Amino acid sequence: MLAQPVATAVHLRPKVTDGMDERFAETDPNKGWDIARHPKVAQTLKSRRFQFALILPNQIIFWLVIFLGLLGTVVPGLNFGTAITWYLWFCLVFVMMVVVGRAWCSMCPFGGFAEWIQRKAFWRRTQKSLGLGIKFPKSVARYGFLISVAAFLLLTYVEEFFNIAGPGAPAETSIMVLGIVVSALVFFLVFERRTFCRYVCPLSALIGSVGAMGSVAGFRTRDRDVCVACATKDCMRGGDSGYGCPWYTWPGSADSNLACGLCTECFKSCPSNNVGLFLQKPMTSVIAPRRRRLDIAWGVTLLWGLVLFQQVNATNLYASFDGWLNRITSLQYPNPIDYFGIIFVLAGLTAGIAWLVSRLGSRKVGNAEVTSRSRFRSFFVPMMYGIIPIVGADYFARQLPKFFKHVSRLIPSIGAWFGVGSTHSALYNTRLLSDPGIVFVQVAVIAIGTLAALWASWKITGRDLLPLSGHSATLRISVSLVVVACGAAAGILYVLMHAAS
Ligand code: SF4
Ligand code: SF4
Ligand code: SF4
Known part of the structure; x- marks a missing residue:
């Protein structure tokens, strides 16, 4: 029933004549280009297997890193775990941050693994999650991004102390990666949703800040008037087709790409088809935020x-x-x-x-x-x-x-x-x-x-x-x-x- 006003709004949108495909057009130039208007992109993003498919290859590689670091050769340059982590992965993640933003979070094996267990499913929409589902205390949450920065400072201290990264220590690399996986799992089982990602993950400090340079604005609402009239708010609470935002982000309020983990859940759950995936000019999330x-x-x-x-x-x-x-x-x-x-x-x-x-x-x-x-x-x-x-x-x-x-x-x-x-x-x-x-x-x-x-x-x-x-x-x-x-x-x-x- 709620789909009708959106369809009308879309129908009334002016055509874009500057050569850009009108399916990518968005009436609000501050939001950028909505690539989810392309039917193939929309179909892919709607698929519940999509994020699983992004995470799975990284999951396999990171478990390889863990096992090979512990059981493989102790020569850092010959150990696949250290070689891929320190010689390639870090650089790739930086390129992804600068070009895209939170691209890594959409395929991250740390959060992905813990979320599979929390949801008791690889991709299905389950109604009851595993764990205590406690809300993160407000007294701690008010420190926001600084918790993640503190975790990053500590992790870097540990890395420097054991000289894990240069030129790479296989067993210590495995233990460090395993430590992040276990911490994520504990947080996912104690607290609700992606509390770990939103507040604690050490990598989130860098990805969240440097990722502001990236060209993906994230998932945002197409028409706020539709949201105002929306009774269900499934994007936040969860609906039949998707979970409520695991990052506690309302796609109608975001003015930067900081807190959208590109998980696609709001796109799946919104009953009014009122969520798009917006591209923006590089650096928009650095320059444009008003809050x-x-x-x-x-x-x-x-x-x-x-x-x-x-x-x-x-x-x-x-x-x-x-x-x-x-x-x-x-x-x-x-x-x-x-x-x-x-x-x-x-x-x-x-x-x-x-x-x-x-x-x-x-x-x-x-x-x-x-x-x-x-x-x-x-x-x-x-x-x-x-x-x-x-x-x-x-x-x-x-x-x-x-x-x-x-x-x-x-x-x-x-x-x-x-x-x-x-x-x-x-x-x-x-x-x-x-x-x-x-x-x-x-x-x-x-x-x-x-x-x-x-x-x-x-x-x-x-x-x-x-x-x-x-x-x-x-x-x-x-x-x-x-x-x-x-x-x-x-x-x-x-x-x-x-x-x-
Ligand atoms: S915040 Fe951290 S754990 Fe969560 S998805 Fe991003 S990198 Fe992974
Ligand atoms: S984005 Fe959220 S609030 Fe807006 S229409 Fe969809 S479910 Fe409702
Ligand atoms: S539910 Fe939507 S707004 Fe929330 S993290 Fe996922 S994609 Fe971003």
């Missing part, structure tokens, strides 16, 4: 502090400092004091610079006095969204040395299953780029990220910051200088890291 979140801004700042730490810790200066600190505290690398200390100092420094820029803001809005704190927030939050492209570029650049030096080892690592891979093979010893070549690419990636951040910050400043300040030219120059300084810091550190190694 910017403080937790995201602090999350980006801390992730920025972390990636800078990972660069600083490869310099000679850090080696001397960490060695001295470890001697006097009887701890070992990475000393937790300097690990967390440097991250927080660098994040604090970035926030401090945003505070300085906020001094250019007006002290009054209308007749009301603006507190220093709210002025800081008004500047800090948009500015941190603006540096997301540099943060993303820096994390990506950090992965490149392993890719360029070792990715060819993936083939001998597969050969090793059949007893033909060896450390003497040509592929094992082939590298795609020399060290200077890698540094050149890393600096180039940072330069591209800086240009993207300059563009995003320019747009954000024009819309969000200029109305708060009477110093428009000074403000634009200040924000741009902050962005350039961030890019320069990352680029210079790559040159110093190369010099140190």
Whole structure:
């Protein structure tokens, strides 16, 4: 019965004449292009087996990683588990984030495995789930994205402590992956829906923030008026054909791709066919959101502090400092004091610079006095969204040395299953780029990220910051200088890291 108004609304939509297929058209240009209007795409997304088909190959690979890491060769470059995880997978996930957004979440084996068990089904719509189904406490949930960032900082500390990633430790890699799978499973069995993905998953910190650059806006409602009249709200509560949103996202309210895991459930469950899958221009979710979140801004700042730490810790200066600190505290690398200390100092420094820029803001809005704190927030939050492209570029650049030096080892690592891979093979010893070549690419990636951040910050400043300040030219120059300084810091550190190694 509810389908009728939507059909009418669709029928009345103007045809698009700029060469784009009208089936991809959407009346609201802010939402982008609704690719689910294409019948074949819609048919695929409606299939309950679709997400299972996306997850299954990754599930097989990740269980292989776990078993081969524990039972296979201890030579990192010959162990398929370490080779695929550290030389290829990380890079691929970054490319997916930057190009698509939360693409990885739609095929993720961690959440996928736990969800199969929680739902007691691979793809079927079941009505009763396994587990306690407890709501995540509001007192914890209010920290939002920061919980995931904290989990990512801890996971990276563990990875640095056991030196799991470079050049790769097979057994430790398996234990780490297994640890994520088990944590996900525990959360899925204790809490309702995808509480783990929404609040806790360490990878979600990066995917959620850097993924804002991606060109998939996510699943969103086509016509809000239809939603207003909708009595069932099946997209949230679940219906006969689909589950209620596992990510607690109402597709009618999203103004960024942050919290849509692309699981397709709302598309299946909406009885009015009022949900589409929207593509957007790159960086839209960085620039466009009107409801910017403080937790995201602090999350980006801390992730920025972390990636800078990972660069600083490869310099000679850090080696001397960490060695001295470890001697006097009887701890070992990475000393937790300097690990967390440097991250927080660098994040604090970035926030401090945003505070300085906020001094250019007006002290009054209308007749009301603006507190220093709210002025800081008004500047800090948009500015941190603006540096997301540099943060993303820096994390990506950090992965490149392993890719360029070792990715060819993936083939001998597969050969090793059949007893033909060896450390003497040509592929094992082939590298795609020399060290200077890698540094050149890393600096180039940072330069591209800086240009993207300059563009995003320019747009954000024009819309969000200029109305708060009477110093428009000074403000634009200040924000741009902050962005350039961030890019320069990352680029210079790559040159110093190369010099140190
Ligand atoms: S949030 Fe984490 S566990 Fe959930 S789907 Fe994304 S990567 Fe997987
Ligand atoms: S998207 Fe949700 S609220 Fe809107 S019509 Fe569909 S089920 Fe109802
Ligand atoms: S149900 Fe819809 S809005 Fe929610 S995560 Fe899945 S695709 Fe995104």
